[in-house]
Amino acid sequence: MRRRVIAGNWKMHMTCSQARDYMSAFLPLVADAPDDRDIVLAPPFTAISTVADIAAGSRVQLSSQNVHWQENGAFTAEISAEMLLEHKVKYTIVGHSEPRKYFSESDEQINHRARTAQGHGLIPIVCVGETDEQRERGEAERVIRRQIEQGLEGLDANKLVVAYEPIWAIGTGKTCESPEANRICGLIRSWVGATDLVIQYGGSVKPGNIDELMSMSDIDGVLVGGASLKPDGFARIANYQEA
Ligand code: 13P
Numbered sequence: 001m002r003r004r005v006i007a008g009n010w011k012m013h014m015t016c017s018q019a020r021d022y023m024s025a026f027l028p029l030v031a032d033a034p035d036d037r038d039i040v041l042a043p044p045f046t047a048i049s050t051v052a053d054i055a056a057g058s059r060v061q062l063s064s065q066n067v068h069w070q071e072n073g074a075f076t077a078e079i080s081a082e083m084l085l086e087h088k089v090k091y092t093i094v095g096h097s098e099p100r101k102y103f104s105e106s107d108e109q110i111n112h113r114a115r116t117a118q119g120h121g122l123i124p125i126v127c128v129g130e131t132d133e134q135r136e137r138g139e140a141e142r143v144i145r146r147q148i149e150q151g152l153e154g155l156d157a158n159k160l161v162v163a164y165e166p167i168w169a170i171g172t173g174k175t176c177e178s179p180e181a182n183r184i185c186g187l188i189r190s191w192v193g194a195t196d197l198v199i200q201y202g203g204s205v206k207p208g209n210i211d212e213l214m215s216m217s218d219i220d221g222v223l224v225g226g227a228s229l230k231p232d233g234f235a236r237i238a239n240y241q242e243a
Helices: 016-030 045-055 081-085 097-102 107-119 132-136 140-151 178-192 210-214 231-238
Strands: 004-009 037-042 060-064 089-094 123-128 161-164 198-202 221-224
Touching: 004 089, 004 198, 004 231, 016 045, 016 060, 016 231, 037 089, 045 060, 081 089, 081 107, 089 107, 107 123, 107 140, 123 140, 132 140, 140 178, 161 178, 178 198, 178 210, 210 221, 221 231
Parallel strands: 004 037, 004 221, 037 060, 060 089, 089 123, 123 161, 161 198, 198 221
Antiparallel strands: none
């Protein structure tokens, strides 16, 4: 069975002291979670060290929210794989729709980030997904396929997570219906041609819809934004039981 990966993306939330409070509430709630799943938190860079220290020896693993493709250098505001590995970071989110939208990240840049991540032993979580307008114009599959083909070029599908995050479902409370999310995840799996590829769904995941989402055949995990900010709610998500 493919590994389950339940990840919380804190985005630009949580100071170090807030992260400490979160972790002391969260860790006891996930201590007995089943072994079939990785429980992952992606704090902002400033809180990674704090969360890593508290999470050591627990069920929680770390992700970053980005990684640069160069080893080091004059890249203001970026972060290198080596800097992340020092804090035992395991995953790194690349190609999220927010940097795609606000910083015009291209599929080529995303691919460079993901390749460098894999080269250092980090597992990239490569995000793909269509806008509302693209879905209404019937372009969703074409857009996602292009993101997959360009973003995943040259990557090892066994050391990778793909997150299908329809942009219209992010932070809107409008979850993609489970069968439709599952259909797109199945298409992604067939385009990549790797039966073992771990594929997440993301977009308004919450305690009330996690069990149904995780019972879908092609959904192996979730990437959670808003609902990962509350330790009890995210613990319920991490402790999901298939419907
Ligand atoms: P929400 O769960 O807040 O919709 O955010 C999803 C997301 O962008 C996770 O990366």
